Amino acid sequence: NAGVTQTPKFQVLKTGQSMTLQCAQDMNHEYMSWYRQDPGMGLRLIHYSVGAGITDQGEVPNGYNVSRSTTEDFPLRLLSAAPSQTSVYFCASTITPTRAETQYFGPGTRLLVL
Amino acid sequence: GQQVMQIPQYQHVQEGEDFTTYCNSSTTLSNIQWYKQRPGGHPVFLIQLVKSGEVKKQKRLTFQFGEAKKNSSLHITATQTTDVGTYFCAGGRYGNKLVFGAGTILRVKS
Numbered sequence: 001n002a003g004v005t006q007t008p009k010f011q012v013l014k015t016g017q018s019m020t021l022q023c024a025q026d027m028n029h030e031y032m033s034w035y036r037q038d039p040g041m042g043l044r045l046i047h048y049s050v051g052a053g054i055t056d057q058g059e060v061p062n063g064y065n066v067s068r069s070t071t072e073d074f075p076l077r078l079l080s081a082a083p084s085q086t087s088v089y090f091c092a093s094t095i096t097p098t099r100a101e102t103q104y105f106g107p108g109t110r111l112l113v114l
Numbered sequence: 115g116q117q118v119m120q121i122p123q124y125q126h127v128q129e130g131e132d133f134t135t136y137c138n139s140s141t142t143l144s145n146i147q148w149y150k151q152r153p154g155g156h157p158v159f160l161i162q163l164v165k166s167g168e169v170k171k172q173k174r175l176t177f178q179f180g181e182a183k184k185n186s187s188l189h190i191t192a193t194q195t196t197d198v199g200t201y202f203c204a205g206g207r208y209g210n211k212l213v214f215g216a217g218t219i220l221r222v223k224s
Contacts, residue, residue: 042214042215042216042217043157043214045212090157103159104159105156107155107156108156
């Protein structure tokens with residue numbers, strides 16, 4: 001199993017540009033989530049999905065869209081990039097976060113918005 | 115909203131010394147998870163605690179969940195250079211969201 005994969009690893013955008021961060025998992029996990037990590041602030045939940053066709057907002061959803069058309073894929077879209085979205089983005093998956101199951105994180109995407 | 119506070123923010127210890135990080139929630143948690151993130155890496159799941167007063171051990175690491183299910187701690191005995199990284203707690207409510215603490219950065223001097 002490849003686990004959780006994310007592309008790209010690094011990205012530089014100009015303010016106002018849009019882009020999609022890709023996330024895929026091959027463990028047949030129902031629950032997937034997106035976090036952003038900023039210095040001194042830990043990991044903050046952006047959006048999550050409990051299964052194909054179902055998504056919900058996390059703590060910091062503004063400026064981001066998600067969709068979940070398949071169990072495997074959970075892309076994160078930046079609609080109009082802003083410098084405040086400069087961060088490291090992690091995708092994660094698990095069977096369900098409220099059970100004693102491992103949550104797997106992808107390697108992350110480092111995004112710089114100029 | 116739910117807050118999960120983690121202290122200290124940073125700790126620098128001599129190799130062989132012990133280390134403890136604490137996690138406190140403003141509300142009762144359904145579960146708590148602990149993660150380790152090496153510099154430049156991604157968070158890696160260490161353990162989950164679910165029961166009130168639960169204590170679990172992994173070699174030199176001891177994890178505790180408070181009786182009220184509002185606090186937790188991670189204790190490392192006799193730190194080694196391989197313990198370097200950031201340790202995060204993440205608290206779950208009765209639902210699908212985990213809230214992460216800001217993390218404790220551990221540096222170990224050899």
